[in-house]
Amino acid sequence: MEKTYDFGLVGLGVMGRNFILNVADNNFSAYGLDTDSEKVKSLREEGAGKVVDGTTDKKEFISKLSRPRKIMLLVPAGGPVDAVINDLSPLLDKGDLIIDGGNSFFTDTDRRAESLESKGIYFFGTGVSGGAKGARFGPSIMPGGDKDAYEIVRPVFEAVSAKVNGEPCVDYMGARSAGNYVKMVHNGIEYGLMQLISEAYDVMKRGLGLSNQQLHNTFDQWNKSKLQSFLVEITAEIFTKKDELTNKDLIDVILDKAKQKGTGKWTSQNAMDLGIPVPTIDVAVSMREISSMKADREKAESLYGAKSIKGDSSLTVKDVEDALFFAYIVTYAQGMTQLWAASKEYKYGCDMETIAKIWRGGCIIRSGLLEDMRKAYARDKALSSLLLDKDIAAKAKSCEVSARKVAAYAIGQGIPVSGMVAGLSYFDAFTTGRLPLNLIQAQRDHFGSHTYERTDREGIFHTEW
Numbered sequence: 415m416e417k418t419y420d421f422g423l424v425g426l427g428v429m430g431r432n433f434i435l436n437v438a439d440n441n442f443s444a445y446g447l448d449t450d451s452e453k454v455k456s457l458r459e460e461g462a463g464k465v466v467d468g469t470t471d472k473k474e475f476i477s478k479l480s481r482p483r484k485i486m487l488l489v490p491a492g493g494p495v496d497a498v499i500n501d502l503s504p505l506l507d508k509g510d511l512i513i514d515g516g517n518s519f520f521t522d523t524d525r526r527a528e529s530l531e532s533k534g535i536y537f538f539g540t541g542v543s544g545g546a547k548g549a550r551f552g553p554s555i556m557p558g559g560d561k562d563a564y565e566i567v568r569p570v571f572e573a574v575s576a577k578v579n580g581e582p583c584v585d586y587m588g589a590r591s592a593g594n595y596v597k598m599v600h601n602g603i604e605y606g607l608m609q610l611i612s613e614a615y616d617v618m619k620r621g622l623g624l625s626n627q628q629l630h631n632t633f634d635q636w637n638k639s640k641l642q643s644f645l646v647e648i649t650a651e652i653f654t655k656k657d658e659l660t661n662k663d664l665i666d667v668i669l670d671k672a673k674q675k676g677t678g679k680w681t682s683q684n685a686m687d688l689g690i691p692v693p694t695i696d697v698a699v700s701m702r703e704i705s706s707m708k709a710d711r712e713k714a715e716s717l718y719g720a721k722s723i724k725g726d727s728s729l730t731v732k733d734v735e736d737a738l739f740f741a742y743i744v745t746y747a748q749g750m751t752q753l754w755a756a757s758k759e760y761k762y763g764c765d766m767e768t769i770a771k772i773w774r775g776g777c778i779i780r781s782g783l784l785e786d787m788r789k790a791y792a793r794d795k796a797l798s799s800l801l802l803d804k805d806i807a808a809k810a811k812s813c814e815v816s817a818r819k820v821a822a823y824a825i826g827q828g829i830p831v832s833g834m835v836a837g838l839s840y841f842d843a844f845t846t847g848r849l850p851l852n853l854i855q856a857q858r859d860h861f862g863s864h865t866y867e868r869t870d871r872e873g874i875f876h877t878e879w
């Protein structure tokens with residue numbers, strides 16, 4: 415009988431090629447499919463010595479897989495996912511699994527799952543984070559779908575995922591599109607943290623006058639303390655990289671226009687739909703948009719005059735470290751509250767401790783703080799905000815003064831720190847028992863008879879103003 419393979423992978427690009435080699439390294443035989451024969455050829459070359467092979471022929475691909483088939487897609491989100499499903503599903507049998515590992519929009523996953531369910535095929539919207547290296551050596555994996563069918567693919571995912579204290583960075587996220595939703599918010603938090611790091615860079619470069627070498631040393635040091643995180647680690651590395659074309663520091667020749675594929679924007683948009691504030695993530699999306707208005711920014715700089723930034727001898731690198739840590743906490747808190755609310759709204763059944771647990775390793779937003787977050791959710795499964803946990807609160811409080819100092823300095827000098835400021839304002843509003851929004855209620859009632867509630871008695875009231 416012809417040999418069959420344990421795992422199928424469609425799309426041998428950046429993520430797929432690395433993921434399939436990781437599967438093969440973990441003693442699962444794997445078979446790939448791509449439209450490009452060159453990609454299949456290079457998979458064979460890179461996979462020499464492993465039980466891995468591939469094809470450009472979908473029928474051959476399907477015939478090579480053992481049943482129930484486990485087929486992961488790592489193709490671009492949107493049309494290509496539907497195209498692959500339409501191509502392959504007529505060739506599949508009841509009980510087979512299609513796992514979409516891309517950054518698909520969660521409602522697309524619900525639609526696809528529903529359509530495949532009627533054919534007896536399981537569909538798993540599955541977030542994968544960690545970039546190319548993660549896919550190759552251990553990503554964080556966020557699968558959602560049918561809980562029982564997850565058992566079919568669990569051994570492969572647990573083997574290939576990153577490990578923290580021997581625990582795999584993968585677990586069942588919840589029903590239907592829970593996996594894609596969790597990955598979407600992961601990316602929203604990723605946008606927030608990246609924006610905050612770029613603000614810390616700006617304050618230290620233009621405000622404190624640090625050189626690239628000093629910035630490297632600083633981020634490297636931070637990565638060994640409370641700010642330990644993948645994004646801080648790679649930031650430290652970035653400051654030492656030389657440009658091969660000019661031999662300048664590469665960071666200084668990279669254009670200041672940040673691109674985006676949409677997952678951060680989706681996070682913000684859906685947070686609005688849920689009525690959950692995620693201002694740091696909103697601002698991170700806006701800043702990428704402002705960054706792309708390069709020509710207008712340059713015109714405006716000559717119209718208004720370039721900022722002449724003055725230093726402040728009382729502001730230290732330690733203040734910036736604390737301000738960044740404070741903003742990290744608030745950003746995670748916003749994203750986790752969105753997940754908590756989405757899980758209720760969409761009946762995903764997410765376990766917040768599990769999400770924090772599988773983000774501790776492998777993914778782009780992994781950081782030392784994730785273990786503190788996991789502990790917070792272990793103490794209180796129903797925690798609506800991380801800021802309400804007493805240990806997280808103690809960490810935030812210890813950095814609050816520096817967060818205000820850095821924000822005040824940057825605003826005074828015209829250094830844009832909208833991520834840090836958004837985080838601080840969110841924190842201030844969230845930790846204020848009485849806000850001035852009683853006035854908004856009065857105005858609404860004044861101009862539109864929209865009614866208001868009172869502080870001193872139950873009921874709905876209207877006043878003839």
Ligand SMILES: NC(=O)C1=CN([C@@H]2O[C@H](COP(=O)(O)OP(=O)(O)OC[C@H]3O[C@@H](n4cnc5c(N)ncnc54)[C@H](OP(=O)(O)O)[C@@H]3O)[C@@H](O)[C@H]2O)C=CC1
Binds near residue numbers: 428543546
């Ligand atoms: N890159 C990253 O760091 C991360 C990416 N992701 C997500 O993973 C998914 C894949 O990303 P990535 O690997 O970067 O993308 P790539 O573009 O590098 O790879 C996609 C691959 O899919 C192939 N493909 C497209 N359509 C088909 C088809 N109908 N049948 C077979 N193969 C097909 C493409 O072939 P061809 O080029 O010939 O069209 C290409 O080889 C995306 O959703 C992305 O958002 C998630 C986490 C991190």
Ligand SMILES: O=C(CO)[C@H](O)[C@H](O)COP(=O)(O)O
Binds near residue numbers: 517542543778
């Ligand atoms: O999913 C990822 C990491 O987890 C991608 O790398 C991320 O989508 C990049 O997003 P963008 O291009 O919008 O910055």
